[in-house]
Amino acid sequence: MTAGPILHADADSFFASVALRSRPELAAQPVAVVAHVYIASATYPARARGVRAGMLAQDALRQCPELMLIDVPRAEIEEVGDALFDIFHNSAVAVEPGSIEEAFLDVGAADQAGAVEAGQVLRRRVARELGIPISVGVGRTKLMAKLASRRAKPDGLFVIDVAEETVLRTTLPLSEVWGIGATTLARLHRIGVIRLGDVDGIPQNELQHVCGTAMARRLWRIREGTDDAVVRPVEARTSLTAEGSTAGYDRPDKTPTELVQACVDRLCKRAERAGLAGTGITLTLRPELGGKAIVLKRTLMAATTGRDTWLAVAGDLLAGERVPRLAGLRVSLTGLLPLDRVQHTLF
Template identity: 25%
Template sequence: MEHKRWIVHIDLDSFFVSVERKFNPDLIGKPVLIGGSAERGVVASCSYEARKFGIHSAMPMKQAMRLCPHATVIRGSHGLYSEASREVTEIIHDSVPLYQKTSVDEFYIDLTGIDRYHDSYQLATELRQRVIRETGLPISFGMASTKTVAKMATNEAKPNGQLLIPHGSEAAFMAPLPIRKIPMLGEKACQKLYQYGIEKISHLQKTDVRFLETIFGKHGRDIWNKAHGLDEGEVVSEHERKSMSTENTFHTNVADLKTLETSLVSMTEELASKLRREGLVTSCLAIKLRYANFETHTVQEKIPLTAAEHILIPGVKNLLKKAWNQNRPIRLIGVRMSNLCRGSYQINLFEDNEEQIRLYQAMDNINFKFGDKTICRAAGMNIGTRNFNPFMRG
C-alpha cells in the first residue's frame, strides 16, 4: 500500500532579526533593519514591524531610513547567524530521517510513512517546540502533501505558527490566496496573468491548462499543477553537493609567494562566482599544497557563510601563510570550499555596500554570458604564462 505523502516546510521567522533579538531583547517589538552601513548599504533583512512601512530586503538602506526614520540599524554579524543555523540543523538532523536544508533558515522534511509509528503532525509540532526551547528562536511550519503547498502553509502560519493542510483540501486552501503566493511564480509571470484578470489562485484553478500553455509554453502546465496543489518535487538529502574545488599544477615548481597568491586569487574568484551562480554559500575554506616530492598538505578553517571574494581572498592568503614552509617549492596548489548551503544573495548583503553588490552582479553577468574568466581582479590576471586582460575574453 502506498503511503500518502507528508511534507513539512520549516522556516525560521525573520531569522537574522530573531538572532539579534536573542542577544539584545531591547530590539523586540521595534522596527529593525539589518545590513550594511546606513549611508551606502542595503537591507539584508528586516523585522515584521519594519515591513509595515513598505521596507523589504535588498532595498538601499537610505531609502529604508526615509520610510522609517526611527528604525534601529544593525550591521549584520555572519558568525552569529552561521552558528544559529548550525544549531537548528543539528536539532533537525537528530529528530528526523530525511530532510533538505534549502537555505540558512529554511528546511523541508519528509515524514511519509512515519504515521505507521507516530502521529506525523505531532512529531512536527514537537520538533518545532524543541527548536524554540533549545535555540530561543521563533519558527513556523506548514505540513501538506507536497513541497509547494507545505511552503505556502508556512507562509500563512507566520509569524511563529503552524498549519496542517489535510489531504484533499490543498486546492480549497490555495483558492482564496493571491497568485503571487505560489512559490517560484515570478513578478513577470504574475503581471502577464493579471492582464487576463487572473489574480487569485481560484481564477488559475478554473483556467484551461492549454490556455496557460499558449502563454507560458511548457511552464504553463507547471503553473496549472501548482495551482491545484500538484507537485512531484522530492525532499532530497543535501549530500549531493557538499563542496567544490579547483587546483592548478605548475609547469615548473614554484617558490615565489606572489605567483602562489596570484594562482590562489584566480581559483578563489572562479569558485566564488560559481557559488553565487548556484545560489550557494560556503562556511569552510581549505587550501591544498603539494611539494616537489609529492608530499601533500591541506589546511582549512571555518568562516562565516559567504560567497564574496573580498572575504574569501584574504582567507586563502592567510591559509597559505599558515601552511607553506617557504623554503620548499610547490608543484600543485588547490582551493576547496565546503559545508555549502543555499542563501548567497541574502548573506552577501551583510558585508557589501551597494557598489560592491553591483560590482559582483556585473562581474557575474559578464562571466555568465561569455564564460568564466572573462573578467577578474588585477591580482588574478597573471598565472604562469597566461595573461588576462580584464576586458578581453580569457
C-alpha cells in the first residue's frame, strides 16, 4: 500500500517532443505531428496559436499558417515510450501506467520533501537520457497528483499540499476531475453539481440515479479525502502494440500490408528487447469512412518473437478479409511470456 505522497509523471507533448529531438532548431516554433490527416500532438508554441490534438491538419494550417508539420515517427515514439517506462521502474518501488507517456509512481518517499526530490531527479534523468521534457505532480492521492502534473506543464514540477487539497475538495470544477465522461458531466450539471462541494446538497439516491453507484461513491470519497491513494503496479506485461496510418505528412501513402509489416517489425524488436515472446496477434483495422473497427485475431500453439512467423500469420489474416480503405491500423502481440518460460518444441 502506498504510504507517502504519489507522483504523476507525464511527458509534455510526447509525440511532438520525440519528433523534435533531432530538430532542436524548431523548439521555439509552432510544430505539430500528424497521424493520417489529424494532429496527433502539438508543441506549446503551436497550442498558443490555437492548434490542438484531433484537429484536421488542413484546419490547423488555416489556424496557424506558419505551423510546421511532421509525420508521426511511430518507431521512435514506441522506442522512447519503452525507455521512459524503464526509467520509471528504475526510479520507483511501484509504477501504475496510464498511457505510453504517463504513469503514477510510488517512489517510497516518506514526506513531501522526499517526493519533490525524487521528482526532480526523475525529470533530470529523462531529459538527460531521452532528450524529452516531463512534468511531475506531487499529491497525497492520485487525483491530486494528476491535477498537480497538469499545473506543472510545461516541463515543471508542482505540489498540491494539504492546505490546497482541502480547498480543492470543495471548489474544484467537476470538469477537472479525471474520469468523468461528457455525458455524465452534463447530467450532473443539470442537477446543479458544478463543483465538488455541490455534491453535498444532493440526496444520495438522486446522485446515484444521475451518475451511477460507482461514480457517486467516487465523488463522495473525493469529498471526504478518502479517494484512491494506492499505486497499483502491473505485475506482468501481457501485450505490446504498434500503430500506423495509411496517410501521413510529406510521405507516400502506405497499403495495409505495408503498415502491418512495419508494425510487426517494430513489435518483434521491442518484444526481444523486453525478453518477451507472444502467443497471439490481433489486427485492428480502422476504416477511413469511420464505423466499427475490424478486429482479426489468431493464437499460436507456442510463443515466439519470430518476425517471419508473425508476418505470415498477419498476412494470412489480411488475405482472409475484405479490407476497405483504411485510415490506419493497430497490431498487438498478445499472451506475452518471458523468454525463459517459453517451451521450445523438439521437432
